[in-house]
Amino acid sequence: MNMPTNGSLTAQRWFNEMYDESGAPREHYAAFANWLGSKPVEFMLQKQKEADTLYARQGITFAVYGDDTGVERSIPFDIIPRIMRPGAWKALSDGCCQRVRALNAFLKDIYHGQEIIKAGIIPEQQVLGNILFRPEMRGVHVPADVYVHVAGIDIVKVERDTFYVLEDNLRTPSGVSYMLENRKMMMRLFPDLFSRIPIAPVDHYADVLLDNLRAVAPAGVSNPTVAVLTPGSYNSAYFEHAFLAQQMGVELVEGLDLFVADNYVYMRTTHGPQRVDVIYRRVDDDFLDPLAFREDSVVGVPGLFGAYRAGRVTLANAIGSGVADDKSTYVYVPDMIRFYLGEEPILQNVPTYQLGKPDDLKYVLAHLPELVVKEVQGSGGYGMLVGPASTRAEIDAYRERILASPAAFIAQPTLALSTCPTYVQSGIAPRHVDLRPYVLSGRAVSLVPGGLTRVALREGSLVVNSSQGGGTKDTWVLEA
Amino acid sequence: MLARAANNLYWMSRHIERAENTARMLDVTYRMSLLPYRVLEAGQEWADPWALPLVITGRATAYYELYPEITPNNMLHFMVLDPSNPSSIYSCIQAARENARSVRGAITSEMYEDLNQLWLDMRNVDYPHVESRGISEFFDWVKLQSHQFRGVTFGTMLRDEGYQFIRLGTFMERADNTARIVDVKYHTLLPSAADVGGAVDYYQWSALLRSVSAFDSYRKVYRDVITPMKVAELLILRDDVPRSLHACMNDIYEILRNLSDDTQLEAERMAGELHAKLHYGRTQQIFDVGLHEYLMDFLDGIGNLASEINRDFLVPVYPRPGATQTQTQSSYLA
Numbered sequence: 032m033n034m035p036t037n038g039s040l041t042a043q044r045w046f047n048e049m050y051d052e053s054g055a056p057r058e059h060y061a062a063f064a065n066w067l068g069s070k071p072v073e074f075m076l077q078k079q080k081e082a083d084t085l086y087a088r089q090g091i092t093f094a095v096y097g098d099d100t101g102v103e104r105s106i107p108f109d110i111i112p113r114i115m116r117p118g119a120w121k122a123l124s125d126g127c128c129q130r131v132r133a134l135n136a137f138l139k140d141i142y143h144g145q146e147i148i149k150a151g152i153i154p155e156q157q158v159l160g161n162i163l164f165r166p167e168m169r170g171v172h173v174p175a176d177v178y179v180h181v182a183g184i185d186i187v188k189v190e191r192d193t194f195y196v197l198e199d200n201l202r203t204p205s206g207v208s209y210m211l212e213n214r215k216m217m218m219r220l221f222p223d224l225f226s227r228i229p230i231a232p233v234d235h236y237a238d239v240l241l242d243n244l245r246a247v248a249p250a251g252v253s254n255p256t257v258a259v260l261t262p263g264s265y266n267s268a269y270f271e272h273a274f275l276a277q278q279m280g281v282e283l284v285e286g287l288d289l290f291v292a293d294n295y296v297y298m299r300t301t302h303g304p305q306r307v308d309v310i311y312r313r314v315d316d317d318f319l320d321p322l323a324f325r326e327d328s329v330v331g332v333p334g335l336f337g338a339y340r341a342g343r344v345t346l347a348n349a350i351g352s353g354v355a356d357d358k359s360t361y362v363y364v365p366d367m368i369r370f371y372l373g374e375e376p377i378l379q380n381v382p383t384y385q386l387g388k389p390d391d392l393k394y395v396l397a398h399l400p401e402l403v404v405k406e407v408q409g410s411g412g413y414g415m416l417v418g419p420a421s422t423r424a425e426i427d428a429y430r431e432r433i434l435a436s437p438a439a440f441i442a443q444p445t446l447a448l449s450t451c452p453t454y455v456q457s458g459i460a461p462r463h464v465d466l467r468p469y470v471l472s473g474r475a476v477s478l479v480p481g482g483l484t485r486v487a488l489r490e491g492s493l494v495v496n497s498s499q500g501g502g503t504k505d506t507w508v509l510e511a
Numbered sequence: 512m513l514a515r516a517a518n519n520l521y522w523m524s525r526h527i528e529r530a531e532n533t534a535r536m537l538d539v540t541y542r543m544s545l546l547p548y549r550v551l552e553a554g555q556e557w558a559d560p561w562a563l564p565l566v567i568t569g570r571a572t573a574y575y576e577l578y579p580e581i582t583p584n585n586m587l588h589f590m591v592l593d594p595s596n597p598s599s600i601y602s603c604i605q606a607a608r609e610n611a612r613s614v615r616g617a618i619t620s621e622m623y624e625d626l627n628q629l630w631l632d633m634r635n636v637d638y639p640h641v642e643s644r645g646i647s648e649f650f651d652w653v654k655l656q657s658h659q660f661r662g663v664t665f666g667t668m669l670r671d672e673g674y675q676f677i678r679l680g681t682f683m684e685r686a687d688n689t690a691r692i693v694d695v696k697y698h699t700l701l702p703s704a705a706d707v708g709g710a711v712d713y714y715q716w717s718a719l720l721r722s723v724s725a726f727d728s729y730r731k732v733y734r735d736v737i738t739p740m741k742v743a744e745l746l747i748l749r750d751d752v753p754r755s756l757h758a759c760m761n762d763i764y765e766i767l768r769n770l771s772d773d774t775q776l777e778a779e780r781m782a783g784e785l786h787a788k789l790h791y792g793r794t795q796q797i798f799d800v801g802l803h804e805y806l807m808d809f810l811d812g813i814g815n816l817a818s819e820i821n822r823d824f825l826v827p828v829y830p831r832p833g834a835t836q837t838q839t840q841s842s843y844l845a
Contacts, residue, residue, distance in 0.1 A: 087631065088624050088627055088628045088631070089620065089623070089624050089627070090612065090615075090623060090624070090627045264609075264612050264613050269612075270615075273612075273614075273615045273616045274615075274616075276616040277615070277616035277617075277620075282512070282513055282516070282616075283516075283614075283616045283617075284513060285515065287515065288513050288514070288515050298513055299513065299514045299515070299827060300512055300513055300514055301512055301513075301514050301517045301672065301676075301770070301824045301825075301827075302772070303827070
């Protein structure tokens, strides 16, 4: 395990996206800063309020699990954008595409020849012993060999042009609707900004997604029917499922709307059954088909896996892609890039301790107050320990959890996430941000210029997840 | 389109229409309760107008489980704000918004925003709010919201199948409600033959006409005193009065013919039959049968048609090999 020697990784002086050390706006923020400076404070506060009202009226909401106060909440939106230079975006974008190509090759490999295991690059146990590995998928052919049709790559920045990949989300990554809605909101609130500043558009995302989904239809289907499968309106990301279906102009279906006959999938329509060829599913593997996976699933479609295996329907993302986004697999991604693509990784991984390794475990237990510890299969910011922000008692309690099952955890240094000025109660103050761009595959690997910038609204907090009180910002990639 | 989506669109508009009609019905009740003709001569006391909404909606049993007696206050609570009463305006708006949320991809964002804002506003309504705003003003607000939603729908939505199901829901609900409101006269409004044509009778009929926004139409069409025969003709047989049974059946029949394509479905036939009775009906026949009996027969017909629409379009059953599933909505993802 390599320890970070780079002091800036954990430096206490955070990189501010908008202002340099002297307090002057950075070059790519100059036009915005100029504009902002010309606006009275009351005007901006009024606009912030307007944004909050509009989001509530539009019902752009997410649900928080374990919170009894209400089913839906609006996600806090901040009106100061996060702006990226074209050059920085190019490297980031290339790096994300490279990563997704490698992860896709990895998934194809482990469900077929398993060359990477034979080559000794990844331990067999790491793959085959992973509960997200789906033995049922071995030897199953998927159209165009695409497993990861939609990937959300979480990226943090610690200083100018130094990006780290925090994690890969390859199962049902969410949040892209906020990327699109945030842009729409900014254009509505500040139309003049868009005529002054050359901001790359993102709103063709749904077209690109649909094009990719149609490209991976089962062989022989010339005019495929695409549908979005949602667990239903009580799911935390339901708004997004409905939004994407609407933007693509395809049906939003629940499990009960579908049935399988003779290995074909049909929707129940007002004019009888209609064939479905490609399903962009936002339901986890476990719940897709009660006959093949969890029997108690009420949101799946009995027989769906059979139709999938028979090549009569395409699922995006493929079943079994979770094994590649597990936090314990993450550490091998740079090696995958070298192995499958013969390239050097463009984006770096955060140095990661695997607590299943005795040396790493020993080091981590001795340095818990400095580290971030995560469950390898966790997501959404649940169940993690942020050492510097935790009490002694919390750390001790977490230590017990680690000791009970060390291999279920990884640890990383507490990163000095960059900050971006953000409206808070006391005025404008720097808050930590990350970035999730969405990589689409099918016809080609690509991404629209932008992503979801998440911001930790609590002072000093490094946890940006919306389920943990995070907010979002519009992300601007400036056109070259 | 998806049968479930069609079902949600149909019920979305039924619920909004029901909220509007409940407001109309309560408004006429409120206005009648202000009339100075409550008690006539001895032995001819007629029913408290505040009992009417219970008779019309068939919610009397549920009401008496919650409240010991009929008072304006209790009735307004029950019919406007009570979440446990599925016919209350609150419940209807909540249900309409839930229906819309389940199919928000099938409607325009303007429609969803309009309905969502209505729900957000309705959630903040309490009794003091209704009272301080003025009871009739509150009902006007509800009616206006329904008009507005219909307008947003009309002005923004693609004329696709979903649009047809939305209209179908509106007219099915409206036909049902108009028939019930006209029938009110049977229950309470005619104390004795002597009163027919008297001042009480006039106020009652005119309140009823106003409740379905047909008072001015009556004046325009007949330029005459208000008589039961003419009111029945106006609200049942004339197809140029937008809330009349005939007008509703014109639309329902046409929509079902469009939805049926070439296959003749039972729902289309049933609608045709109901429509023909109105299209070729005469006022005298209605009164020969008896207005109440005629309306009861119509309500049966509309009820049967609603069941058939379910079978033909909204909850179709196909042969399904493999496992069966229970219908439940859940949030299971962590």
